Amino acid sequence: MSVPEDEEKLPLAQRWPRASKFLLSGCAATVAELATFPLDLTKTRLQMQGEAALARLGEGARGSAPYRGMVRTALGIIQEEGFLKLWQGVTPAIYRHVVYSGGRMVTYEHLREVVFGKGEDKHYPLWKSVIGGMMAGVIGQFLANPTDLVKVQMQMEGKRKLEGKPLRFRGVHHAFAKILAEGGIRGLWAGWVPNIQRAALVNMGDLTTYDTVKHYLVLNTRLEDNIMTHGLSRGLLYKSSTDCLIQAVQGEGFMSLYKGFLPSWLRMTPWSLVFWLTYEKIREMSGVSPF
Numbered sequence: 001m002s003v004p005e006d007e008e009k010l011p012l013a014q015r016w017p018r019a020s021k022f023l024l025s026g027c028a029a030t031v032a033e034l035a036t037f038p039l040d041l042t043k044t045r046l047q048m049q050g051e052a053a054l055a056r057l058g059e060g061a062r063g064s065a066p067y068r069g070m071v072r073t074a075l076g077i078i079q080e081e082g083f084l085k086l087w088q089g090v091t092p093a094i095y096r097h098v099v100y101s102g103g104r105m106v107t108y109e110h111l112r113e114v115v116f117g118k119g120e121d122k123h124y125p126l127w128k129s130v131i132g133g134m135m136a137g138v139i140g141q142f143l144a145n146p147t148d149l150v151k152v153q154m155q156m157e158g159k160r161k162l163e164g165k166p167l168r169f170r171g172v173h174h175a176f177a178k179i180l181a182e183g184g185i186r187g188l189w190a191g192w193v194p195n196i197q198r199a200a201l202v203n204m205g206d207l208t209t210y211d212t213v214k215h216y217l218v219l220n221t222r223l224e225d226n227i228m229t230h231g232l233s234r235g236l237l238y239k240s241s242t243d244c245l246i247q248a249v250q251g252e253g254f255m256s257l258y259k260g261f262l263p264s265w266l267r268m269t270p271w272s273l274v275f276w277l278t279y280e281k282i283r284e285m286s287g288v289s290p291f
Helices: 005-009 017-061 069-081 083-087 090-116 126-155 157-162 172-187 192-220 227-233 241-252 254-258 261-285
Strands: none
Touching (some): 126 172
């Protein structure tokens, strides 16, 4: 089947807009992930320290877990494992964000432009943005759950090495294969329920805030659609999420639920900033309309 001559002259971004947006968002997410991944690794180590203490000390672990704080944990990784170990597990993290960010961005724009639609004044109601953001987060995270699972497992390999335990995986693809062999296809989606719950809330905040604030500024102020406006807008151990909650509180206390909160918060802000600035810029460079 021949392609019409007019269509052949169109840029690839216009011929395949959704595929192009998926790839562009994946590229922007890769840049953001490389820039902020050490904070994600630090957060994971903080959250897992209590579990390691429980495994060693049993019920006597309360108050005995070696929580060192964000800075000391990061310095400990550098001193004990090497500077580059701050990026241990970055490959599956990049895989995850290519799928996750691509899925959520394409879904959100499709909902905004096709399903819900904007008003005649180009205004997109907040309630539609909230629903669209949550749905986009759910779809993006569900698609990316296998890579998310592998990412966390790979991050913990350095800690297992320090504890004298044998390493479980030789690399990313071996981790995928081993999890698949031990748990089947369903094993790759372990923990998907709490993951999509979190993703729905995160994207309700991220996508909704950015989209609403950006278009409000463009439509109601003298600011143009540029980098200034973009900057202003801006596990396997448990049976279920409920079981995880109960074990964490019983073994380590209520405040254990907030371990890693500071690095999580500190990471989300620069990650979102880097992602949105990069995404808008590469859309512009690729001839795709602004978000």
